[in-house]
Amino acid sequence: MNRFRLPYHLLVAEGIFTRVNEVMSDCVPGIGRKKAIIVTDRTLQGLFGDTLSDLRQDFHNSELYLVEEGTFDQAVDLAKYICMHDIAVVIGFGGGMVLDLAKYAAFVSKAVFLCLPTTLSNDSLASPVAVLGTEGQKRKTFQCTIPSSIIVDVNLIMGAPEGQLLAGVGDTISKYTALNDWKLDAAATGNSIDDFAYMISKMAFNSICYNEEKSIKSKSFIKVLTQALVMGGLAMEIAGNSRPSSGAEHLFCHSLEENFADQVYVPHGIAVAMGSVPACIFQKRNIGKLKRLLHEYALPVKPSQWKITEDMFVEAWQLAKKTRPDRYTILDTADLSRTALCEIYSEMEQEF
Numbered sequence: 602m603n604r605f606r607l608p609y610h611l612l613v614a615e616g617i618f619t620r621v622n623e624v625m626s627d628c629v630p631g632i633g634r635k636k637a638i639i640v641t642d643r644t645l646q647g648l649f650g651d652t653l654s655d656l657r658q659d660f661h662n663s664e665l666y667l668v669e670e671g672t673f674d675q676a677v678d679l680a681k682y683i684c685m686h687d688i689a690v691v692i693g694f695g696g697g698m699v700l701d702l703a704k705y706a707a708f709v710s711k712a713v714f715l716c717l718p719t720t721l722s723n724d725s726l727a728s729p730v731a732v733l734g735t736e737g738q739k740r741k742t743f744q745c746t747i748p749s750s751i752i753v754d755v756n757l758i759m760g761a762p763e764g765q766l767l768a769g770v771g772d773t774i775s776k777y778t779a780l781n782d783w784k785l786d787a788a789a790t791g792n793s794i795d796d797f798a799y800m801i802s803k804m805a806f807n808s809i810c811y812n813e814e815k816s817i818k819s820k821s822f823i824k825v826l827t828q829a830l831v832m833g834g835l836a837m838e839i840a841g842n843s844r845p846s847s848g849a850e851h852l853f854c855h856s857l858e859e860n861f862a863d864q865v866y867v868p869h870g871i872a873v874a875m876g877s878v879p880a881c882i883f884q885k886r887n888i889g890k891l892k893r894l895l896h897e898y899a900l901p902v903k904p905s906q907w908k909i910t911e912d913m914f915v916e917a918w919q920l921a922k923k924t925r926p927d928r929y930t931i932l933d934t935a936d937l938s939r940t941a942l943c944e945i946y947s948e949m950e951q952e953f
């Protein structure tokens with residue numbers, strides 16, 4: 602059975618970054634006196650200089666570390682620095698790249714990791730994995746652990762670009778097909794489903810699917826989206842793998858990244874939401890529910906909008922299985938002929 606741990610805190614409040622030390626002191630006594638390192642990057646330092654100096658005042662014994670590139674090598678170098686300087690607390694302040702690097706460095710150095718996202722673009726803020734660049738520029742997913750705490754300042758997220766929040770919505774919507782692929786895997790291969798992880802991931806999807814507040818910049822929506830993304834991360838931690846959040850739609854996203862990175866860039870959450878449409882058609886399920894959701898949130902999932910041509914679309918789907926050959930999904934049995942894929946492409950071009 603997989604052993605998992607849960608974060609001490611999930612706090613979503615206004616102005617919470619001035620009280621991180623105080624809210625953490627119940628689970629890490631004397632945290633404010635411990636050596637801390639605040640990991641961010643130069644752009645964020647420029648945008649959130651005041652917040653960062655508040656944080657540094659809150660943690661008297663802290664220093665700032667600026668990420669230059671989200672690579673495995675830099676994460677290991679940072680871990681070494683943390684160990685050599687007896688740093689006990691790592692505070693990740695930023696988006697996916699900064700948080701993944703800080704998370705991995707904290708994991709290797711066994712430091713407490715506090716996750717302070719500046720945007721909500723995917724479920725990496727609470728996931729037990731870090732995606733880092735490796736030699737040859739291919740990004741690789743490394744297993745680590747979920748953060749000790751996730752602390753979200755609503756006001757700060759309200760200032761994040763709308764496209765980044767839409768990507769977070771897209772990553773959550775994609776669980777619709779990911780969860781079904783998990784069931785198909787269990788039926789075809791006999792692999793078991795972790796019921797509790799399945800339920801939490803389904804709750805994450807439902808919270809976005811049946812939420813009446815569709816104004817993504819409202820405070821109440823930001824709370825719902827944070828909780829949905831955190832639930833997505835917890836489901837992976839409990840299952841001990843990414844099955845609750847990742848099916849054929851994620852393989853399509855990986856295929857775009859691996860085969861067309863020099864031609865197109867689609868944010869992770871948007872690419873997986875785009876991939877969930879064909880995946881849902883392959884799975885022969887209720888596509889109306891998925892389309893309604895994508896329209897309600899006005900998610901930009903039209904392939905040509907992201908410069909994905911019909912040829913790229915076909916090839917990306919035909920190569921998707923190869924990005925994760927060990928993972929059973931609907932791609933193992935779907936009709937991936939050019940004719941079938943071209944038909945889906947033109948349907949998506951008309952519908953979105």
Ligand SMILES: [Zn+2]
Binds near residue numbers: 851
């Ligand atoms: Zn994802």
